[in-house]
Amino acid sequence: MDIAALRTAHPEHWSKATAIRALTLDAVAAANSGHSGMPMGMADVATVLFSNHLKFDASAPLWPDRDRFILSAGHGSMLLYSLLHLTGYEDFPIEEIRNFRQLGAKTAGHPENFLAHGIETTTGPLGQGIANAVGFAIAEEILRARFGKKLADHHTYVIAGDGCLMEGVSQEAISLAGRLELSQLVVFWDNNNITIDGTVDLADRTDQVARFKASGWDVQEIDGHDPVAIDAAIAKAKKGKRPQMIACKTHIALGHAAQDTSKGHGALTDKDQMQAAKEAYGWTTGPFEVPAEVKSAWEEVGRRGAEERFAWEGRLADVSDRKREEFERTMAGTAPKKLASVIRALKKQASEAGHSVATRKASEMVLEVVNPVLPETVGGSADLTGSNNTKTGDLGVFDTDNREGRFIHYGIREHGMAAAMNGMALHGGIRPYSGTFMCFTDYARPAMRLSALMQQPVVYVMTHDSIGLGEDGPTHQPVEHLAISRATPNTLVFRPADVVETAEAWEIALTQSGTPSVLSLTRQNTPAVRRDHKTRNLTEQGAYVLAEAGSKRQAILIATGSEVGIAMEARDMLEAEGIGTRVVSMPCMELFAAQDDAYRKRILPAGPVRVAVEAGVRMGWDRWLMGERGREAKAAFVGMSSFGASAPAEVLYDHFGITAEAVAAQAKALL
């Protein structure tokens, strides 16, 4: 590249873009780790986007109608941090840039939404950002339809790299966005032809332009260092009727000795080479120093959207009080008061009726009463709508001709679905839930982990949660998946036993602000075990005494979901033999773990033998069986220790020995 020509052609643009490059080089050198080349390569695109197009106000990072900027190529985090610093975001003074990648800094190795305002999503695991962006764009469409263009009308811009586009989840995102004609979604592809291992063609020769077109996108191809071309492409993209991809031919580590090489992808810390690059740029200030006029030009960019924001605030003030309050409640993610009352009414009705239904059906019963009073819920399924029971009567299908629809046919795209839900939750104004089979949490796993890390209250409706799925066999039968979900920090895993517990689990999930929930639900019917109506949400404590010992307590049986009924049967057998037996229902281990010692000891007192029963692996159970510090009780577990098999559900429960007889026998063996 002829750096000199770039410098002279657009001097003001050049100095702004160079500020990004210089800060990147300085921060990576100080941290002695990170990725220099990507920010250096995409600085021009980002400079034009922020300077001329992105609707934002650095002083109001939470303005609901701002455009969203998503750095899917999250390793290039210094691009984002530089922009946030330069445009004047309060969370990003120069000290944060100096402190790049150090403990406690807002400038973590990869952008983390929960550390600072201005970071819309957490990226780094490749492909997630572009898939989140689909959710952001859906959320915007729905809010625009619901509240009108005056309150919601913004774009979602994404920078994606070659890595993002190689990850399978990108295909799920691209094809879903194309199908839904998300015209306010604009993806910049950083086409630098470099990955960690070498040039892209070592591993990939996909014609990305043709690929995006095949999924219904408009595509433009430009020189990613030409500010005029960049500007024109964005202007055109903003007017498109379909999702927009702008393929930007760039040079990674532009102007550095490592330009256009895989070395340029990583940390460029050689002092002489840094100095040489800065000289070529015409950048003469010291490390972390930005010339006053350049900083001032950038700060002007940071203020550019203030007027538009004031106008938006005026429009918000002008709408009816009712609409404004509803908009604000929705964006804040606060559940309406009515939620508690419809849940309570359903619990009362269900405890009286004593339905024996599958908990996936119970979940549908809950959604039927919840969705009408929570207009912010957006449901969906990965092509298992009838099986996941996630579509209620009033939702309508979100589609090109119905942007108010609240049910999304995600297609057979569990991973893209989960990542899109993350995007909706991050956008705000939407409370997303969606379903697939519990076993296919595997496919969604990278995005489910990010729900937890990003502190987003997404609800995963995972049905067919054990060998109770039956004939579809071991490929479809979760065995280790409860353990996997429970092993993940900041995740609530609910395995409710009947309609009442399912309603309680949903109530908790829908009132979370910073924690995702996994609802593990049965395919098969389960008996009603909560026949005695209690206003209080017993699931909130994670575990509680469902049935007390009829005589001196010698055994405690602990169970979840479809196995609570089995534990109750086993209790009958033991009591008939004079063995006093308590049954503890434990719909949520994480909530039980969060209770104080006194409560936990009250539910699981030391002494009586303990048998846990769950149609999954033992992992995760020992803590409740033996006590945190050991020595509390003799204990046994009845569950799975291998993959399942293909046969009717009842046959499998017998075959794998998950029966009341087995539970009772284990208890007796311990006594």
Add this chain to the structure above:
Amino acid sequence: MDIAALRTAHPEHWSKATAIRALTLDAVAAANSGHSGMPMGMADVATVLFSNHLKFDASAPLWPDRDRFILSAGHGSMLLYSLLHLTGYEDFPIEEIRNFRQLGAKTAGHPENFLAHGIETTTGPLGQGIANAVGFAIAEEILRARFGKKLADHHTYVIAGDGCLMEGVSQEAISLAGRLELSQLVVFWDNNNITIDGTVDLADRTDQVARFKASGWDVQEIDGHDPVAIDAAIAKAKKGKRPQMIACKTHIALGHAAQDTSKGHGALTDKDQMQAAKEAYGWTTGPFEVPAEVKSAWEEVGRRGAEERFAWEGRLADVSDRKREEFERTMAGTAPKKLASVIRALKKQASEAGHSVATRKASEMVLEVVNPVLPETVGGSADLTGSNNTKTGDLGVFDTDNREGRFIHYGIREHGMAAAMNGMALHGGIRPYSGTFMCFTDYARPAMRLSALMQQPVVYVMTHDSIGLGEDGPTHQPVEHLAISRATPNTLVFRPADVVETAEAWEIALTQSGTPSVLSLTRQNTPAVRRDHKTRNLTEQGAYVLAEAGSKRQAILIATGSEVGIAMEARDMLEAEGIGTRVVSMPCMELFAAQDDAYRKRILPAGPVRVAVEAGVRMGWDRWLMGERGREAKAAFVGMSSFGASAPAEVLYDHFGITAEAVAAQAKALL
């Protein structure tokens, strides 16, 4: 569809294809579950493929040079079972068809490779089959290059549905196959426009033809019910120079009342409708009855390849003894004797030298001595070659101009990589291993589960296995991933402490025949803890006493990987205070669990307090801390209970309290 016209146009073909449709209807009706429509829709394609092209001999299902047939749309399992029954596979008498989806049957809900010969891979989780197929095709290319066309020259045929093509993993598979120009791979797309929720365009409008072309495939579009067109397309595909996609326009549940509807996707069990369909087909025999002449025509198909097989066996007999023995050893997956000796030599050298290296580097040291003596290993990385240390000097890169290369640049495609490795292992003749960061086991998870279910000895080289990864931060730091891997049945999870343990872990992994291994390896250096050379592989017992208490045993510290050094330091502190402390290194929990009680009690005797230390979540540890049945010991755990953070590794270990001081303090608190 005009069924009558189809019947009369090609009567012999029609009756063969109809046998598949009738058996499918009968088996699904008997099971009262399953998927009727897909086999009914693709019966014509399958009939032509098996009758005219597929190189196979039903009496020799393990013939190494057979063509591979992979039903990626695994829910249509009755298509495969019908074909295997009709052509005369020993494992598939009519009783198996009658017993569809019942306990103990070889005809599980979805095809399971480990139940019967003739099933090449386990499918059902969508997209896996097409991704496996890439591995099958790579294996064939490598074996052809290594042993010559006379011994290896076959095709891999795949039937994939709309669901397979919507899953992101299909994009990873397609783009990798296109890049590698796998010309002996032929994919039939069952273009029936139906998914469970409705027509495909509910969720997808991707132009699949354009999409495959964008990744370098040749594509043909045909009527999937026209046997002449099908035959011509396959003939043409076999001559192609690139991977081949044949888009087959089909009617799901052809000839049934549910044809072309999503109902047709599922179990069609209505008796009258079944009867009507059979009448339209001209099929007059009773349930599970195939007219003798039709069965005989199919059995002839099953014998069609016998001559070719005899010829192949003749060619194998003609090669040198050395080559034949090597071919047979390779296909059998038996490790050469030299493996043990190179491992032993490395262990001796390493225990003497006392290298303090990262275990990912230790793994490279092992591979440097192993790869030259195991020509069947095929390594790779998902674009982290230099970080995963999986490429040794002698491997060469597998590419279009080097089919003997044994290192694969999989690109940023962890899921596709894992699925391709499954395919290579299933094909036989290849022992695949490959790497990414441990945290990104999340992306590969659906295929890793299938390695375990399918009993394939794939080796996952997962580096950067804790917060020791440092500045890249929590998106890249595994916390729950050891628990996830350990929760999965039939998986060996190794977390070796130093070069010696790493060599032992590799030796075990490379001699497995039915179990995958996950090697969890550090980014950062670890001290040598095995300084005393032992010929015996101590890792084989899963855990062993690394250091005995210097005085009366009061505490046992248990650790893995990078934390073994910490445990040794803590022991020094405790011993200095007169507290006799044993250190147990536990590189593989699964192997320890497989030891007899006596051994386990010898290593972990009841009584002394126990402290485990591992830079991951506690889940999975309690069993070793408190004992299987509880009450064995007072215990504590030092590890992670949240996501990590972005900072240098040493800072993080201090910040999260994973230190020798903390371990010693926990032990003292329990005493």
